[in-house]
Amino acid sequence: MKASILLEDGTILEGISFGSKKTIVGEIVFNTGMTGYEEILTDPSYAGQVVVMTYPLIGNYGINLEDKESEKVQPKALIVKEYINHPSNYRSIKNLDEYLEENNILGVSNVDTRMLTKKIREKGVMKCLITTETISSFMKEQLDNYTFPKDIVSKVSIKDKKIIENKNSTINIGLVDFGVKKSIVDKLVENGCNVTIYPHNTKASEILEDNLDGLFLSNGPGDPKDLDNVIENIKNLIGKMPLYGICLGHQLLALVLGADTYKLKYGHRGSNHPVMNLLNNKVIISSQNHGYAVDEKSLTNEMEITYKNLNDDTIEGFMVKDKFIKSVQFHPEAGPGPVDGNVIIKEWIDEIKNLA
Numbered sequence: 001m002k003a004s005i006l007l008e009d010g011t012i013l014e015g016i017s018f019g020s021k022k023t024i025v026g027e028i029v030f031n032t033g034m035t036g037y038e039e040i041l042t043d044p045s046y047a048g049q050v051v052v053m054t055y056p057l058i059g060n061y062g063i064n065l066e067d068k069e070s071e072k073v074q075p076k077a078l079i080v081k082e083y084i085n086h087p088s089n090y091r092s093i094k095n096l097d098e099y100l101e102e103n104n105i106l107g108v109s110n111v112d113t114r115m116l117t118k119k120i121r122e123k124g125v126m127k128c129l130i131t132t133e134t135i136s137s138f139m140k141e142q143l144d145n146y147t148f149p150k151d152i153v154s155k156v157s158i159k160d161k162k163i164i165e166n167k168n169s170t171i172n173i174g175l176v177d178f179g180v181k182k183s184i185v186d187k188l189v190e191n192g193c194n195v196t197i198y199p200h201n202t203k204a205s206e207i208l209e210d211n212l213d214g215l216f217l218s219n220g221p222g223d224p225k226d227l228d229n230v231i232e233n234i235k236n237l238i239g240k241m242p243l244y245g246i247c248l249g250h251q252l253l254a255l256v257l258g259a260d261t262y263k264l265k266y267g268h269r270g271s272n273h274p275v276m277n278l279l280n281n282k283v284i285i286s287s288q289n290h291g292y293a294v295d296e297k298s299l300t301n302e303m304e305i306t307y308k309n310l311n312d313d314t315i316e317g318f319m320v321k322d323k324f325i326k327s328v329q330f331h332p333e334a335g336p337g338p339v340d341g342n343v344i345i346k347e348w349i350d351e352i353k354n355l356a
C-alpha cells in the first residue's frame with residue numbers, strides 16, 4: 001500500500017507502507033546509526049517524532065524484545081530506504097513489520113532517505129504528516145495547525161513510584177523519570193545501587209524524605225523549557241544531594257542553574273558522535289539523541305564545561321563542583337551505540353560510595 005509524506009515546506013514524497021496503516025502528524029528527525037533501530041524505536045525521547053533512518057537497510061536483524069528501551073514503540077512513524085522483511089539473526093523472534101503493526105505504528109519504505117535527510121539538514125527539523133490515504137486539504141490544515149505537545153513528558157513518565165532493590169546494596173539512588181531508557185536503570189543496578197524511580201512531577205519534599213545518596217534526572221522527549229514546574233521543583237533539590245543529569249536531565253539542570261537552552265537546527269541523533277572530555281583531553285565516541293542544547297554563552301560562573309561535541313563544538317557536559325552537580329548531553333548508557341561512556345556512570349557511583 002502507498003504511503004505519502006507531506007512536509008511542512010510543501011514537499012510530498014511517496015513510499016510503500018509497512019506496519020500500521022493510518023494518518024499521523026509529528027516532527028521529522030533523522031538518525032545516522034547503522035544499527036540500533038529497536039533501541040531507537042523504544043526510546044521515549046522520540047515520543048511525538050517521526051524517525052528517518054539514514055542507514056539504507058532496516059529490518060535485517062529483526063526484533064528480539066531484549067534490546068528494547070521501554071515497553072512500546074515511541075516515535076509516531078519510521079521512514080526507511082529499504083525495509084527487509086526476512087530477518088536473519090539468532091535472537092530475532094519477529095520482523096519489524098509485525099512489531100510496528102502490533103504497536104499501531106506506521107512504517108514507510110522505498111523513500112529516498114538521502115534526499116530527505118539533506119532537506120532536513122538544510123531547512124531544519126520540520127512538522128510532517130504521513131498517510132496511507134490520499135492527501136486532502138483537511139490533512140494540509142491538520143499539518144498547519146499541529147504543534148508539538150507541551151505535556152509529552154507526562155505521557156511517557158512512570159505513574160507511580162517504583163523501587164528496585166539490589167541485594168546487599170547500601171547505596172540508594174533516585175531517578176526522576178521524564179521518559180527514562182531502560183539502559184539507564186540497568187546501568188545503575190549493574191553498579192550495585194538500589195534504585196527508586198519517581199514520576200516526573202514528584203515533589204522535591206517527597207524525594208528528600210527518602211534519604212537518597214544521589215539523584216539522577218533522566219532523558220526524555222520535548223523542549224526542556226516546557227517543564228516549568230519540574231524546573232521549580234529541582235531548584236529545591238540543588239545542594240541537598242549529588243545530582244546527575246542525562247540529556248533532558250542535563251538541559252533541565254542548566255535551566256535550573258540560570259543558563260539557557262536552544263533548539264538545534266537538526267539535532268544530534270546517532271551512534272558515533274565524538275565528544276572531548278575537557279578534563280583529560282580524551283575523546284569518546286558517544287550515542288546521542290537530542291534536538292535541544294545548552295547555550296554556552298548563557299553559562300553562569302559556577303558551571304564548568306566538561307565535554308564538548310567535536311562536530312559542532314556544542315556543550316556536551318558540565319559540572320558545578322560545590323553543588324555536586326554533573327551532567328552530560330550524550331548517552332553514557334549507550335543503548336544503542338558505543339559503550340565508551342558507561343564508565344561515567346560507574347565513576348559517579350564510585351564517588352557517591354566514597355561520600356556515603
Ligand SMILES: NC(=O)CC[C@H](N)C(=O)O
Binds near residue numbers: 248
Ligand atoms: N534524549 C533526550 O533526553 C532528549 C532531550 C530533549 N528532548 C531534546 O531533544 O534535546
